[in-house]
Amino acid sequence: MDYKEALAYLEELSVFGIQLGLGRIERLLSMLDMPQSRYRAVHVTGTNGKGSVSVMVAGILRASSIRTGLYTSPHLESYTERIQVDGQPISEQEFADCLSAVRVYVDQMVAEGEECPTQFEVITAVAFFYFAMRHVEYAVIEVGLGGLLDSTNVIHPDVSVITNVSLEHADKCGGTLEGVAHHKAGIIKKGVPVVTAAKGMPLDIIRREAAEKNADVFVLGEEFSSEFVRMDGAVQTLEFTSALLGMRKEAYDLRLLGIHQVENSAVALMAAVLLHHTDERIDFDSARKAFRLISWPGRFERMEVGSQQVVLDGAHNPAGVRMLRATLDRYFPTEPRTFLLGILRDKSVEAMLQMLLREGDAVVVTEPPSERAARAEEVADLAGQCASFVEALARPEAALDRAMELADGKGILVIAGSLYLIGDIRSRLLQRRG
Numbered sequence: 001m002d003y004k005e006a007l008a009y010l011e012e013l014s015v016f017g018i019q020l021g022l023g024r025i026e027r028l029l030s031m032l033d034m035p036q037s038r039y040r041a042v043h044v045t046g047t048n049g050k051g052s053v054s055v056m057v058a059g060i061l062r063a064s065s066i067r068t069g070l071y072t073s074p075h076l077e078s079y080t081e082r083i084q085v086d087g088q089p090i091s092e093q094e095f096a097d098c099l100s101a102v103r104v105y106v107d108q109m110v111a112e113g114e115e116c117p118t119q120f121e122v123i124t125a126v127a128f129f130y131f132a133m134r135h136v137e138y139a140v141i142e143v144g145l146g147g148l149l150d151s152t153n154v155i156h157p158d159v160s161v162i163t164n165v166s167l168e169h170a171d172k173c174g175g176t177l178e179g180v181a182h183h184k185a186g187i188i189k190k191g192v193p194v195v196t197a198a199k200g201m202p203l204d205i206i207r208r209e210a211a212e213k214n215a216d217v218f219v220l221g222e223e224f225s226s227e228f229v230r231m232d233g234a235v236q237t238l239e240f241t242s243a244l245l246g247m248r249k250e251a252y253d254l255r256l257l258g259i260h261q262v263e264n265s266a267v268a269l270m271a272a273v274l275l276h277h278t279d280e281r282i283d284f285d286s287a288r289k290a291f292r293l294i295s296w297p298g299r300f301e302r303m304e305v306g307s308q309q310v311v312l313d314g315a316h317n318p319a320g321v322r323m324l325r326a327t328l329d330r331y332f333p334t335e336p337r338t339f340l341l342g343i344l345r346d347k348s349v350e351a352m353l354q355m356l357l358r359e360g361d362a363v364v365v366t367e368p369p370s371e372r373a374a375r376a377e378e379v380a381d382l383a384g385q386c387a388s389f390v391e392a393l394a395r396p397e398a399a400l401d402r403a404m405e406l407a408d409g410k411g412i413l414v415i416a417g418s419l420y421l422i423g424d425i426r427s428r429l430l431q432r433r434g
Contacts, residue, residue, distance in 0.1 A: 001096045001097070001099060001100040001103075002092075002093070002096050003092035003093065003095060003096045005096065006079075006092075006095060006096040006099045006100075007079070009099065009103065010079070010099075010119055010122070010123070013116070013117075013118060013119035013122055014119050016116060016117075016118045016119065017118070018118065018120070018145065019118050020145070020146065020149035020150065021149050022149060022151070022153060022154060023115070024109075024114070024115050024116075024117040024118070024121055024151075025117065025121045025124060025125065025151040025154055026154055027109060027114065028102070028105055028106065028109065028117050028121065028122075028125050029125060029128065029154060031105040031108065031109075032101075032102065032105060032125060032128075032129055035128045035129045035131065035132035035133075036128040036131075036132075036139075036154060036155050037156075038131075038132045039069070039131060039132065039136050039137055039138060039139050040137065040138045040139075040157075040158050041138065041139045041140070041141055041155045041156070041157040041158065042054075042057050042138065042139075042140045042141070042157050042158060042159050042160075042161065042271060042275070043141050043143070043152065043153075043155055043157040043159075043160050043161065043187050044057070044140065044141065044142050044143065044161040044163070045142075045143035045146070045147040045150075045160075045161070045162055045163070045184050045187050046161070046162050046163025046164050046165065046184065046197075046198075047163070047164055047165055047166045047180070047184075047317070047319055048163065048164060048166070048260065048317070048319050048320050048323070049163040049164060049197075049260060049263065049264045049267070050142050050143065050161075050163050051072050051142055051296065051299070052256065052260075052261060052264045052296055052299060053161055053163055053264050053267050053268045053271075054070060054072055054140045054141075054142040055070070055072070055294060055296045056256075056264065056265060056268035056290070056291070056294060057140050057161075057268050057271055057272065058070040058084075058087075058140040059087075059290035059291070059293065059294045060268065060269075060272045060282065060286055060287045060290045061137075061138050061140070061275075061282065062086055062087060062290065063286040063287070063289040063290035063293075064279075064281040064282045064283070064286040065281065066137050066138055066279075066281060066282070067085070067086060067134075067135065067136045067137045067138075068085070068086055068136060068137070068138050068139070068140065069083075069084065069085050069127070069130075069131035069134070069136040069138070069139035069140070070083075070084040070085075070087075070139070070140050071083055071084075071124070071127040071128075071131075071139065071140070071141050071142060071152070072142045073120070073123075073142065073144050074419055075423070076297055076298050076419060076422060076423030076426060076427075077423045077426075077427055078092075079095060079123065080092060080095050082123065082127065083095070083123075083126065083127045083130055083131075085130075085131070085134045085136060090130055094130065095126065098126045098129050098130045098133070099122070099126050101129060102122055102125045102126050102129060103122075106122060118151075120144050120151055121151040124144070124151045124152055127139075127141075138158075139155075141155055141157070143187065146180070146183035146184065146186070147162075147183050147184045147185070147186040147187040148182065148183045148184075148185075148186020148187070149183070149186070150187075153186065153187055156189055156192070157187075157189065157192055158192065158274075158275060158278065159192065159193055159194075159195060159271045159274050159275060160187050160188050160189060160192050160193070160194045160195070160215070161194070161195045161196070161267060161271050162184050162185065162187070162194065162195075162196040162197075162198055162206060163196070163197050163198075163263075163264065163267055164196075164197045164198050164199075164202075164263075164319070165177070165180060165181045165184050165198045165202035165203075165206075166180075166317070166318070166319045177201065177202065178201065178202075178205065180202075181198070181201065181202035181205040181206065182205060182209075184198075184202070184206070185205050185206045185209040185210075186209075188206070188209050188210050188213055188215050189213065189215070190213045190214060190215065191213070191214055191215060192213075192215050193215060193216045193217075193218065193274050194206065194210050194215050194216070194217045194218065195218045195267055195270045195271045195274065196217065196218070196219055196220065196267070197219075197220040197221075197263050197264075197266075197267050198219075199221075203219065218244075218270050218274070220263060220266055220267060220270075223242060223243075223244045223270070224240070224241065224242040224244070224245070224266060224269070224270045225240075225241050225242075225266055226238045226239060226240045226241070226262050226263070226265055226266035226269070227239050227241070227249075227262070228259070228262050229251070231257070231331070234255070234257075234302075235253045235254065235255055235292070236253070236254050236257060236261070236262075237251060237252070237253050237254075238251070238252055238253075238254055238262055238265060238266075239251050239252075240252065240265075240266060240269050242270070242273070245273060247284075250284060252265075252269075252284075252287065252288045252291050253288070253291060253292050254291045254292075254294075255291065255292055255293065255294055255295060256291075256294055256295070256296055256299070256300070257300050257302065257327070257331070258299070258300035258313075258323065258324075258327045259323060259326050259327045259330060260300075260323040260327070261300070265291065268287075269284075269287055272284075272286075272287055297312075297426065298312050298313070298314045298419060298422040298423065298426055299313060299314060300312075300313045300324070300327060301313070301426075303429065303433070304433075305404070305429050305432055305433055306409065306432075307409035308404060308407055308409050308413055309411070309412050309413065310412075310413045310414075310415065310429060311328075311412055311413070311414045311415070311416075312415045312416075312422050312425065312426055312429075313414070313415070313416045313422070314416070314417075314418070314419040314422045315352075315356075315416050315417070316343070316344070316347060316417060316418050316419060317347060317348070317352070318348050318351050318352055318355060321352040321355045321356045321416075322355050324356065324414075324416060325355055325356050328412070328414065332411075332412050335410075335411040335412050336360070336362075336407075336410055336411030336412070337358075337360075337361050337362075337411055337412050337414055338361070338362045338363075338364070338403055338406050338407040338411065338412070338413045338414070339356070339357070339361060339362070339363045339364070339387075339403075339413075339414045339415075339416065340363075340364050340366065340399055340400060340403040340413065340414070340415045340416075340425065341353075341363060341364070341365050341366070341379065341383070341415075341416055341417045342365070342366045342367055342368040342373065342376075342396065342399075342417040342418050342420075342421035343368070343373075343374050343379055343417045343418060344368065344370060344372045344373060344374060344417075344418050344420075345372060345373065345374035345375075346372060347374075349374055349378075349379055349382060350382050353379070353382050353383050353385075353386055354385075354386055356386075356416070357383060357386035357387045358386070358387070359386070359387070359388060360387075360388050361386075361387040361388065361389075362387065362388065362389040362390075362406045362407075363380070363383045363387045363389065363390045363391070364390075364391050364392075364393060364399050364402050364403040364406065365377075365379045365380040365383060365390065365391070365392045365393070365399070366392075366393055366394060366395065366396045366398075366399035366400075366421065367394045367395075367396070368396075368417065368418035368420035368421035368424070369396065369420050369421070369424050370418065370420040373418070373420075375394075376392035376393065376394045376399075377392045379392070380392035389406075396421065396424050396425060396428075397428065400425055400428055400429075403415075
């Protein structure tokens with residue numbers, strides 16, 4: 001199987017959609033001789049920020065001279081982005097080879113009359129198999145959806161992380177915020193410490209679940225915190241404090257920008273401190289080193305295209321959009337803003353637009369390359385209630401041309417919404433930069 005054939009096979013599996021449950025993945029991994037049990041792990045879930053925290057924790061481990069696997073989703077351009085060892089994505093041929101090995105057992109399951117694993121379950125098995133094959137010491141595993149019944153929830157981590165909890169994917173996680181919180185708390189394991197930035201009722205649920213499993217809980221704003229100090233345009237300087245650990249205003253520089261990354265970095269640091277208790281290689285100096293180098297494409301990513309300043313941010317739900325607006329207001333309070341937006345129709349489109357846009361903004365609406373894309377004209381009608389100028393162009397390439405024309409090298413061009421759109425537009429911008 002080559003990479004093209006691997007993509008075709010994954011497309012075939014997509015017909016099974018999202019089917020939460022652990023039975024299929026547990027059976028598949030048992031046939032692969034339980035690769036996920038051959039290394040230590042950090043498990044990360046949450047509504048927003050779980051990808052950023054996963055990248056930060058993996059970076060800290062790598063800076064500690066530890067062979068580290070990282071599994072995230074979704075990808076921007078290639079499936080290979082999801083599976084990394086020591087910061088390097090799996091090669092296309094390695095991906096195809098590992099998928100071929102996993103497919104043997106998928107076919108056996110089907111031949112024996114068992115349910116066929118879903119696309120995400122198969123990719124998860126590929127990641128776990130690859131990490132074992134590459135002899136990683138630690139793997140940082142990001143949950144795909146929810147937690148309790150997500151296919152990643154077969155690992156027994158050293159630390160569990162729940163970044164935050166808000167109402168998303170409720171149709172798959174109980175229908176309410178309480179249901180979503182129960183699903184996120186489902187990654188908590190007996191005796192495994194939990195780091196979280198959750199608040200209110202979701203935090204109460206996390207505490208109860210942790211108490212039932214005799215797991216200590218470390219809460220942002222209680223046992224630890226980070227504060228913004230300054231930003232020089234490319235790096236923000238922050239300070240970490242934990243009275244519990246006897247640490248006060250430990251300064252560090254973070255290459256990832258955005259108000260939300262202050263919180264995310266604090267969560268990642270707390271997770272690293274807990275890992276230090278069983279592995280002295282992991283320390284604050286390693287974190288400082290890692291944070292100066294970490295990048296996370298498409299998450300408040302700044303670049304210059306000619307004379308135009310561009311921000312790409314995969315804010316795709318109300319909590320993410322609210323944070324994007326707050327970050328823009330802090331970093332670029334007076335600059336003119338032009339937006340290129342593409343949103344999926346199963347999101348809270350109207351609420352997100354009201355949070356993000358201000359009078360005087362220019363907006364170009366397009367359609368992400370996804371069958372779930374909201375129609376550009378319908379989103380534009382809603383955006384017109386908030387912004388001064390709105391135009392709809394369904395094709396992303398044409399929409400990008402128009403947004404660049406409107407921005408005209410002035411102010412900030414903000415590209416936001418679905419990660420499907422961010423991946424497509426980011427590729428085009430990199431090509432334009434040569």
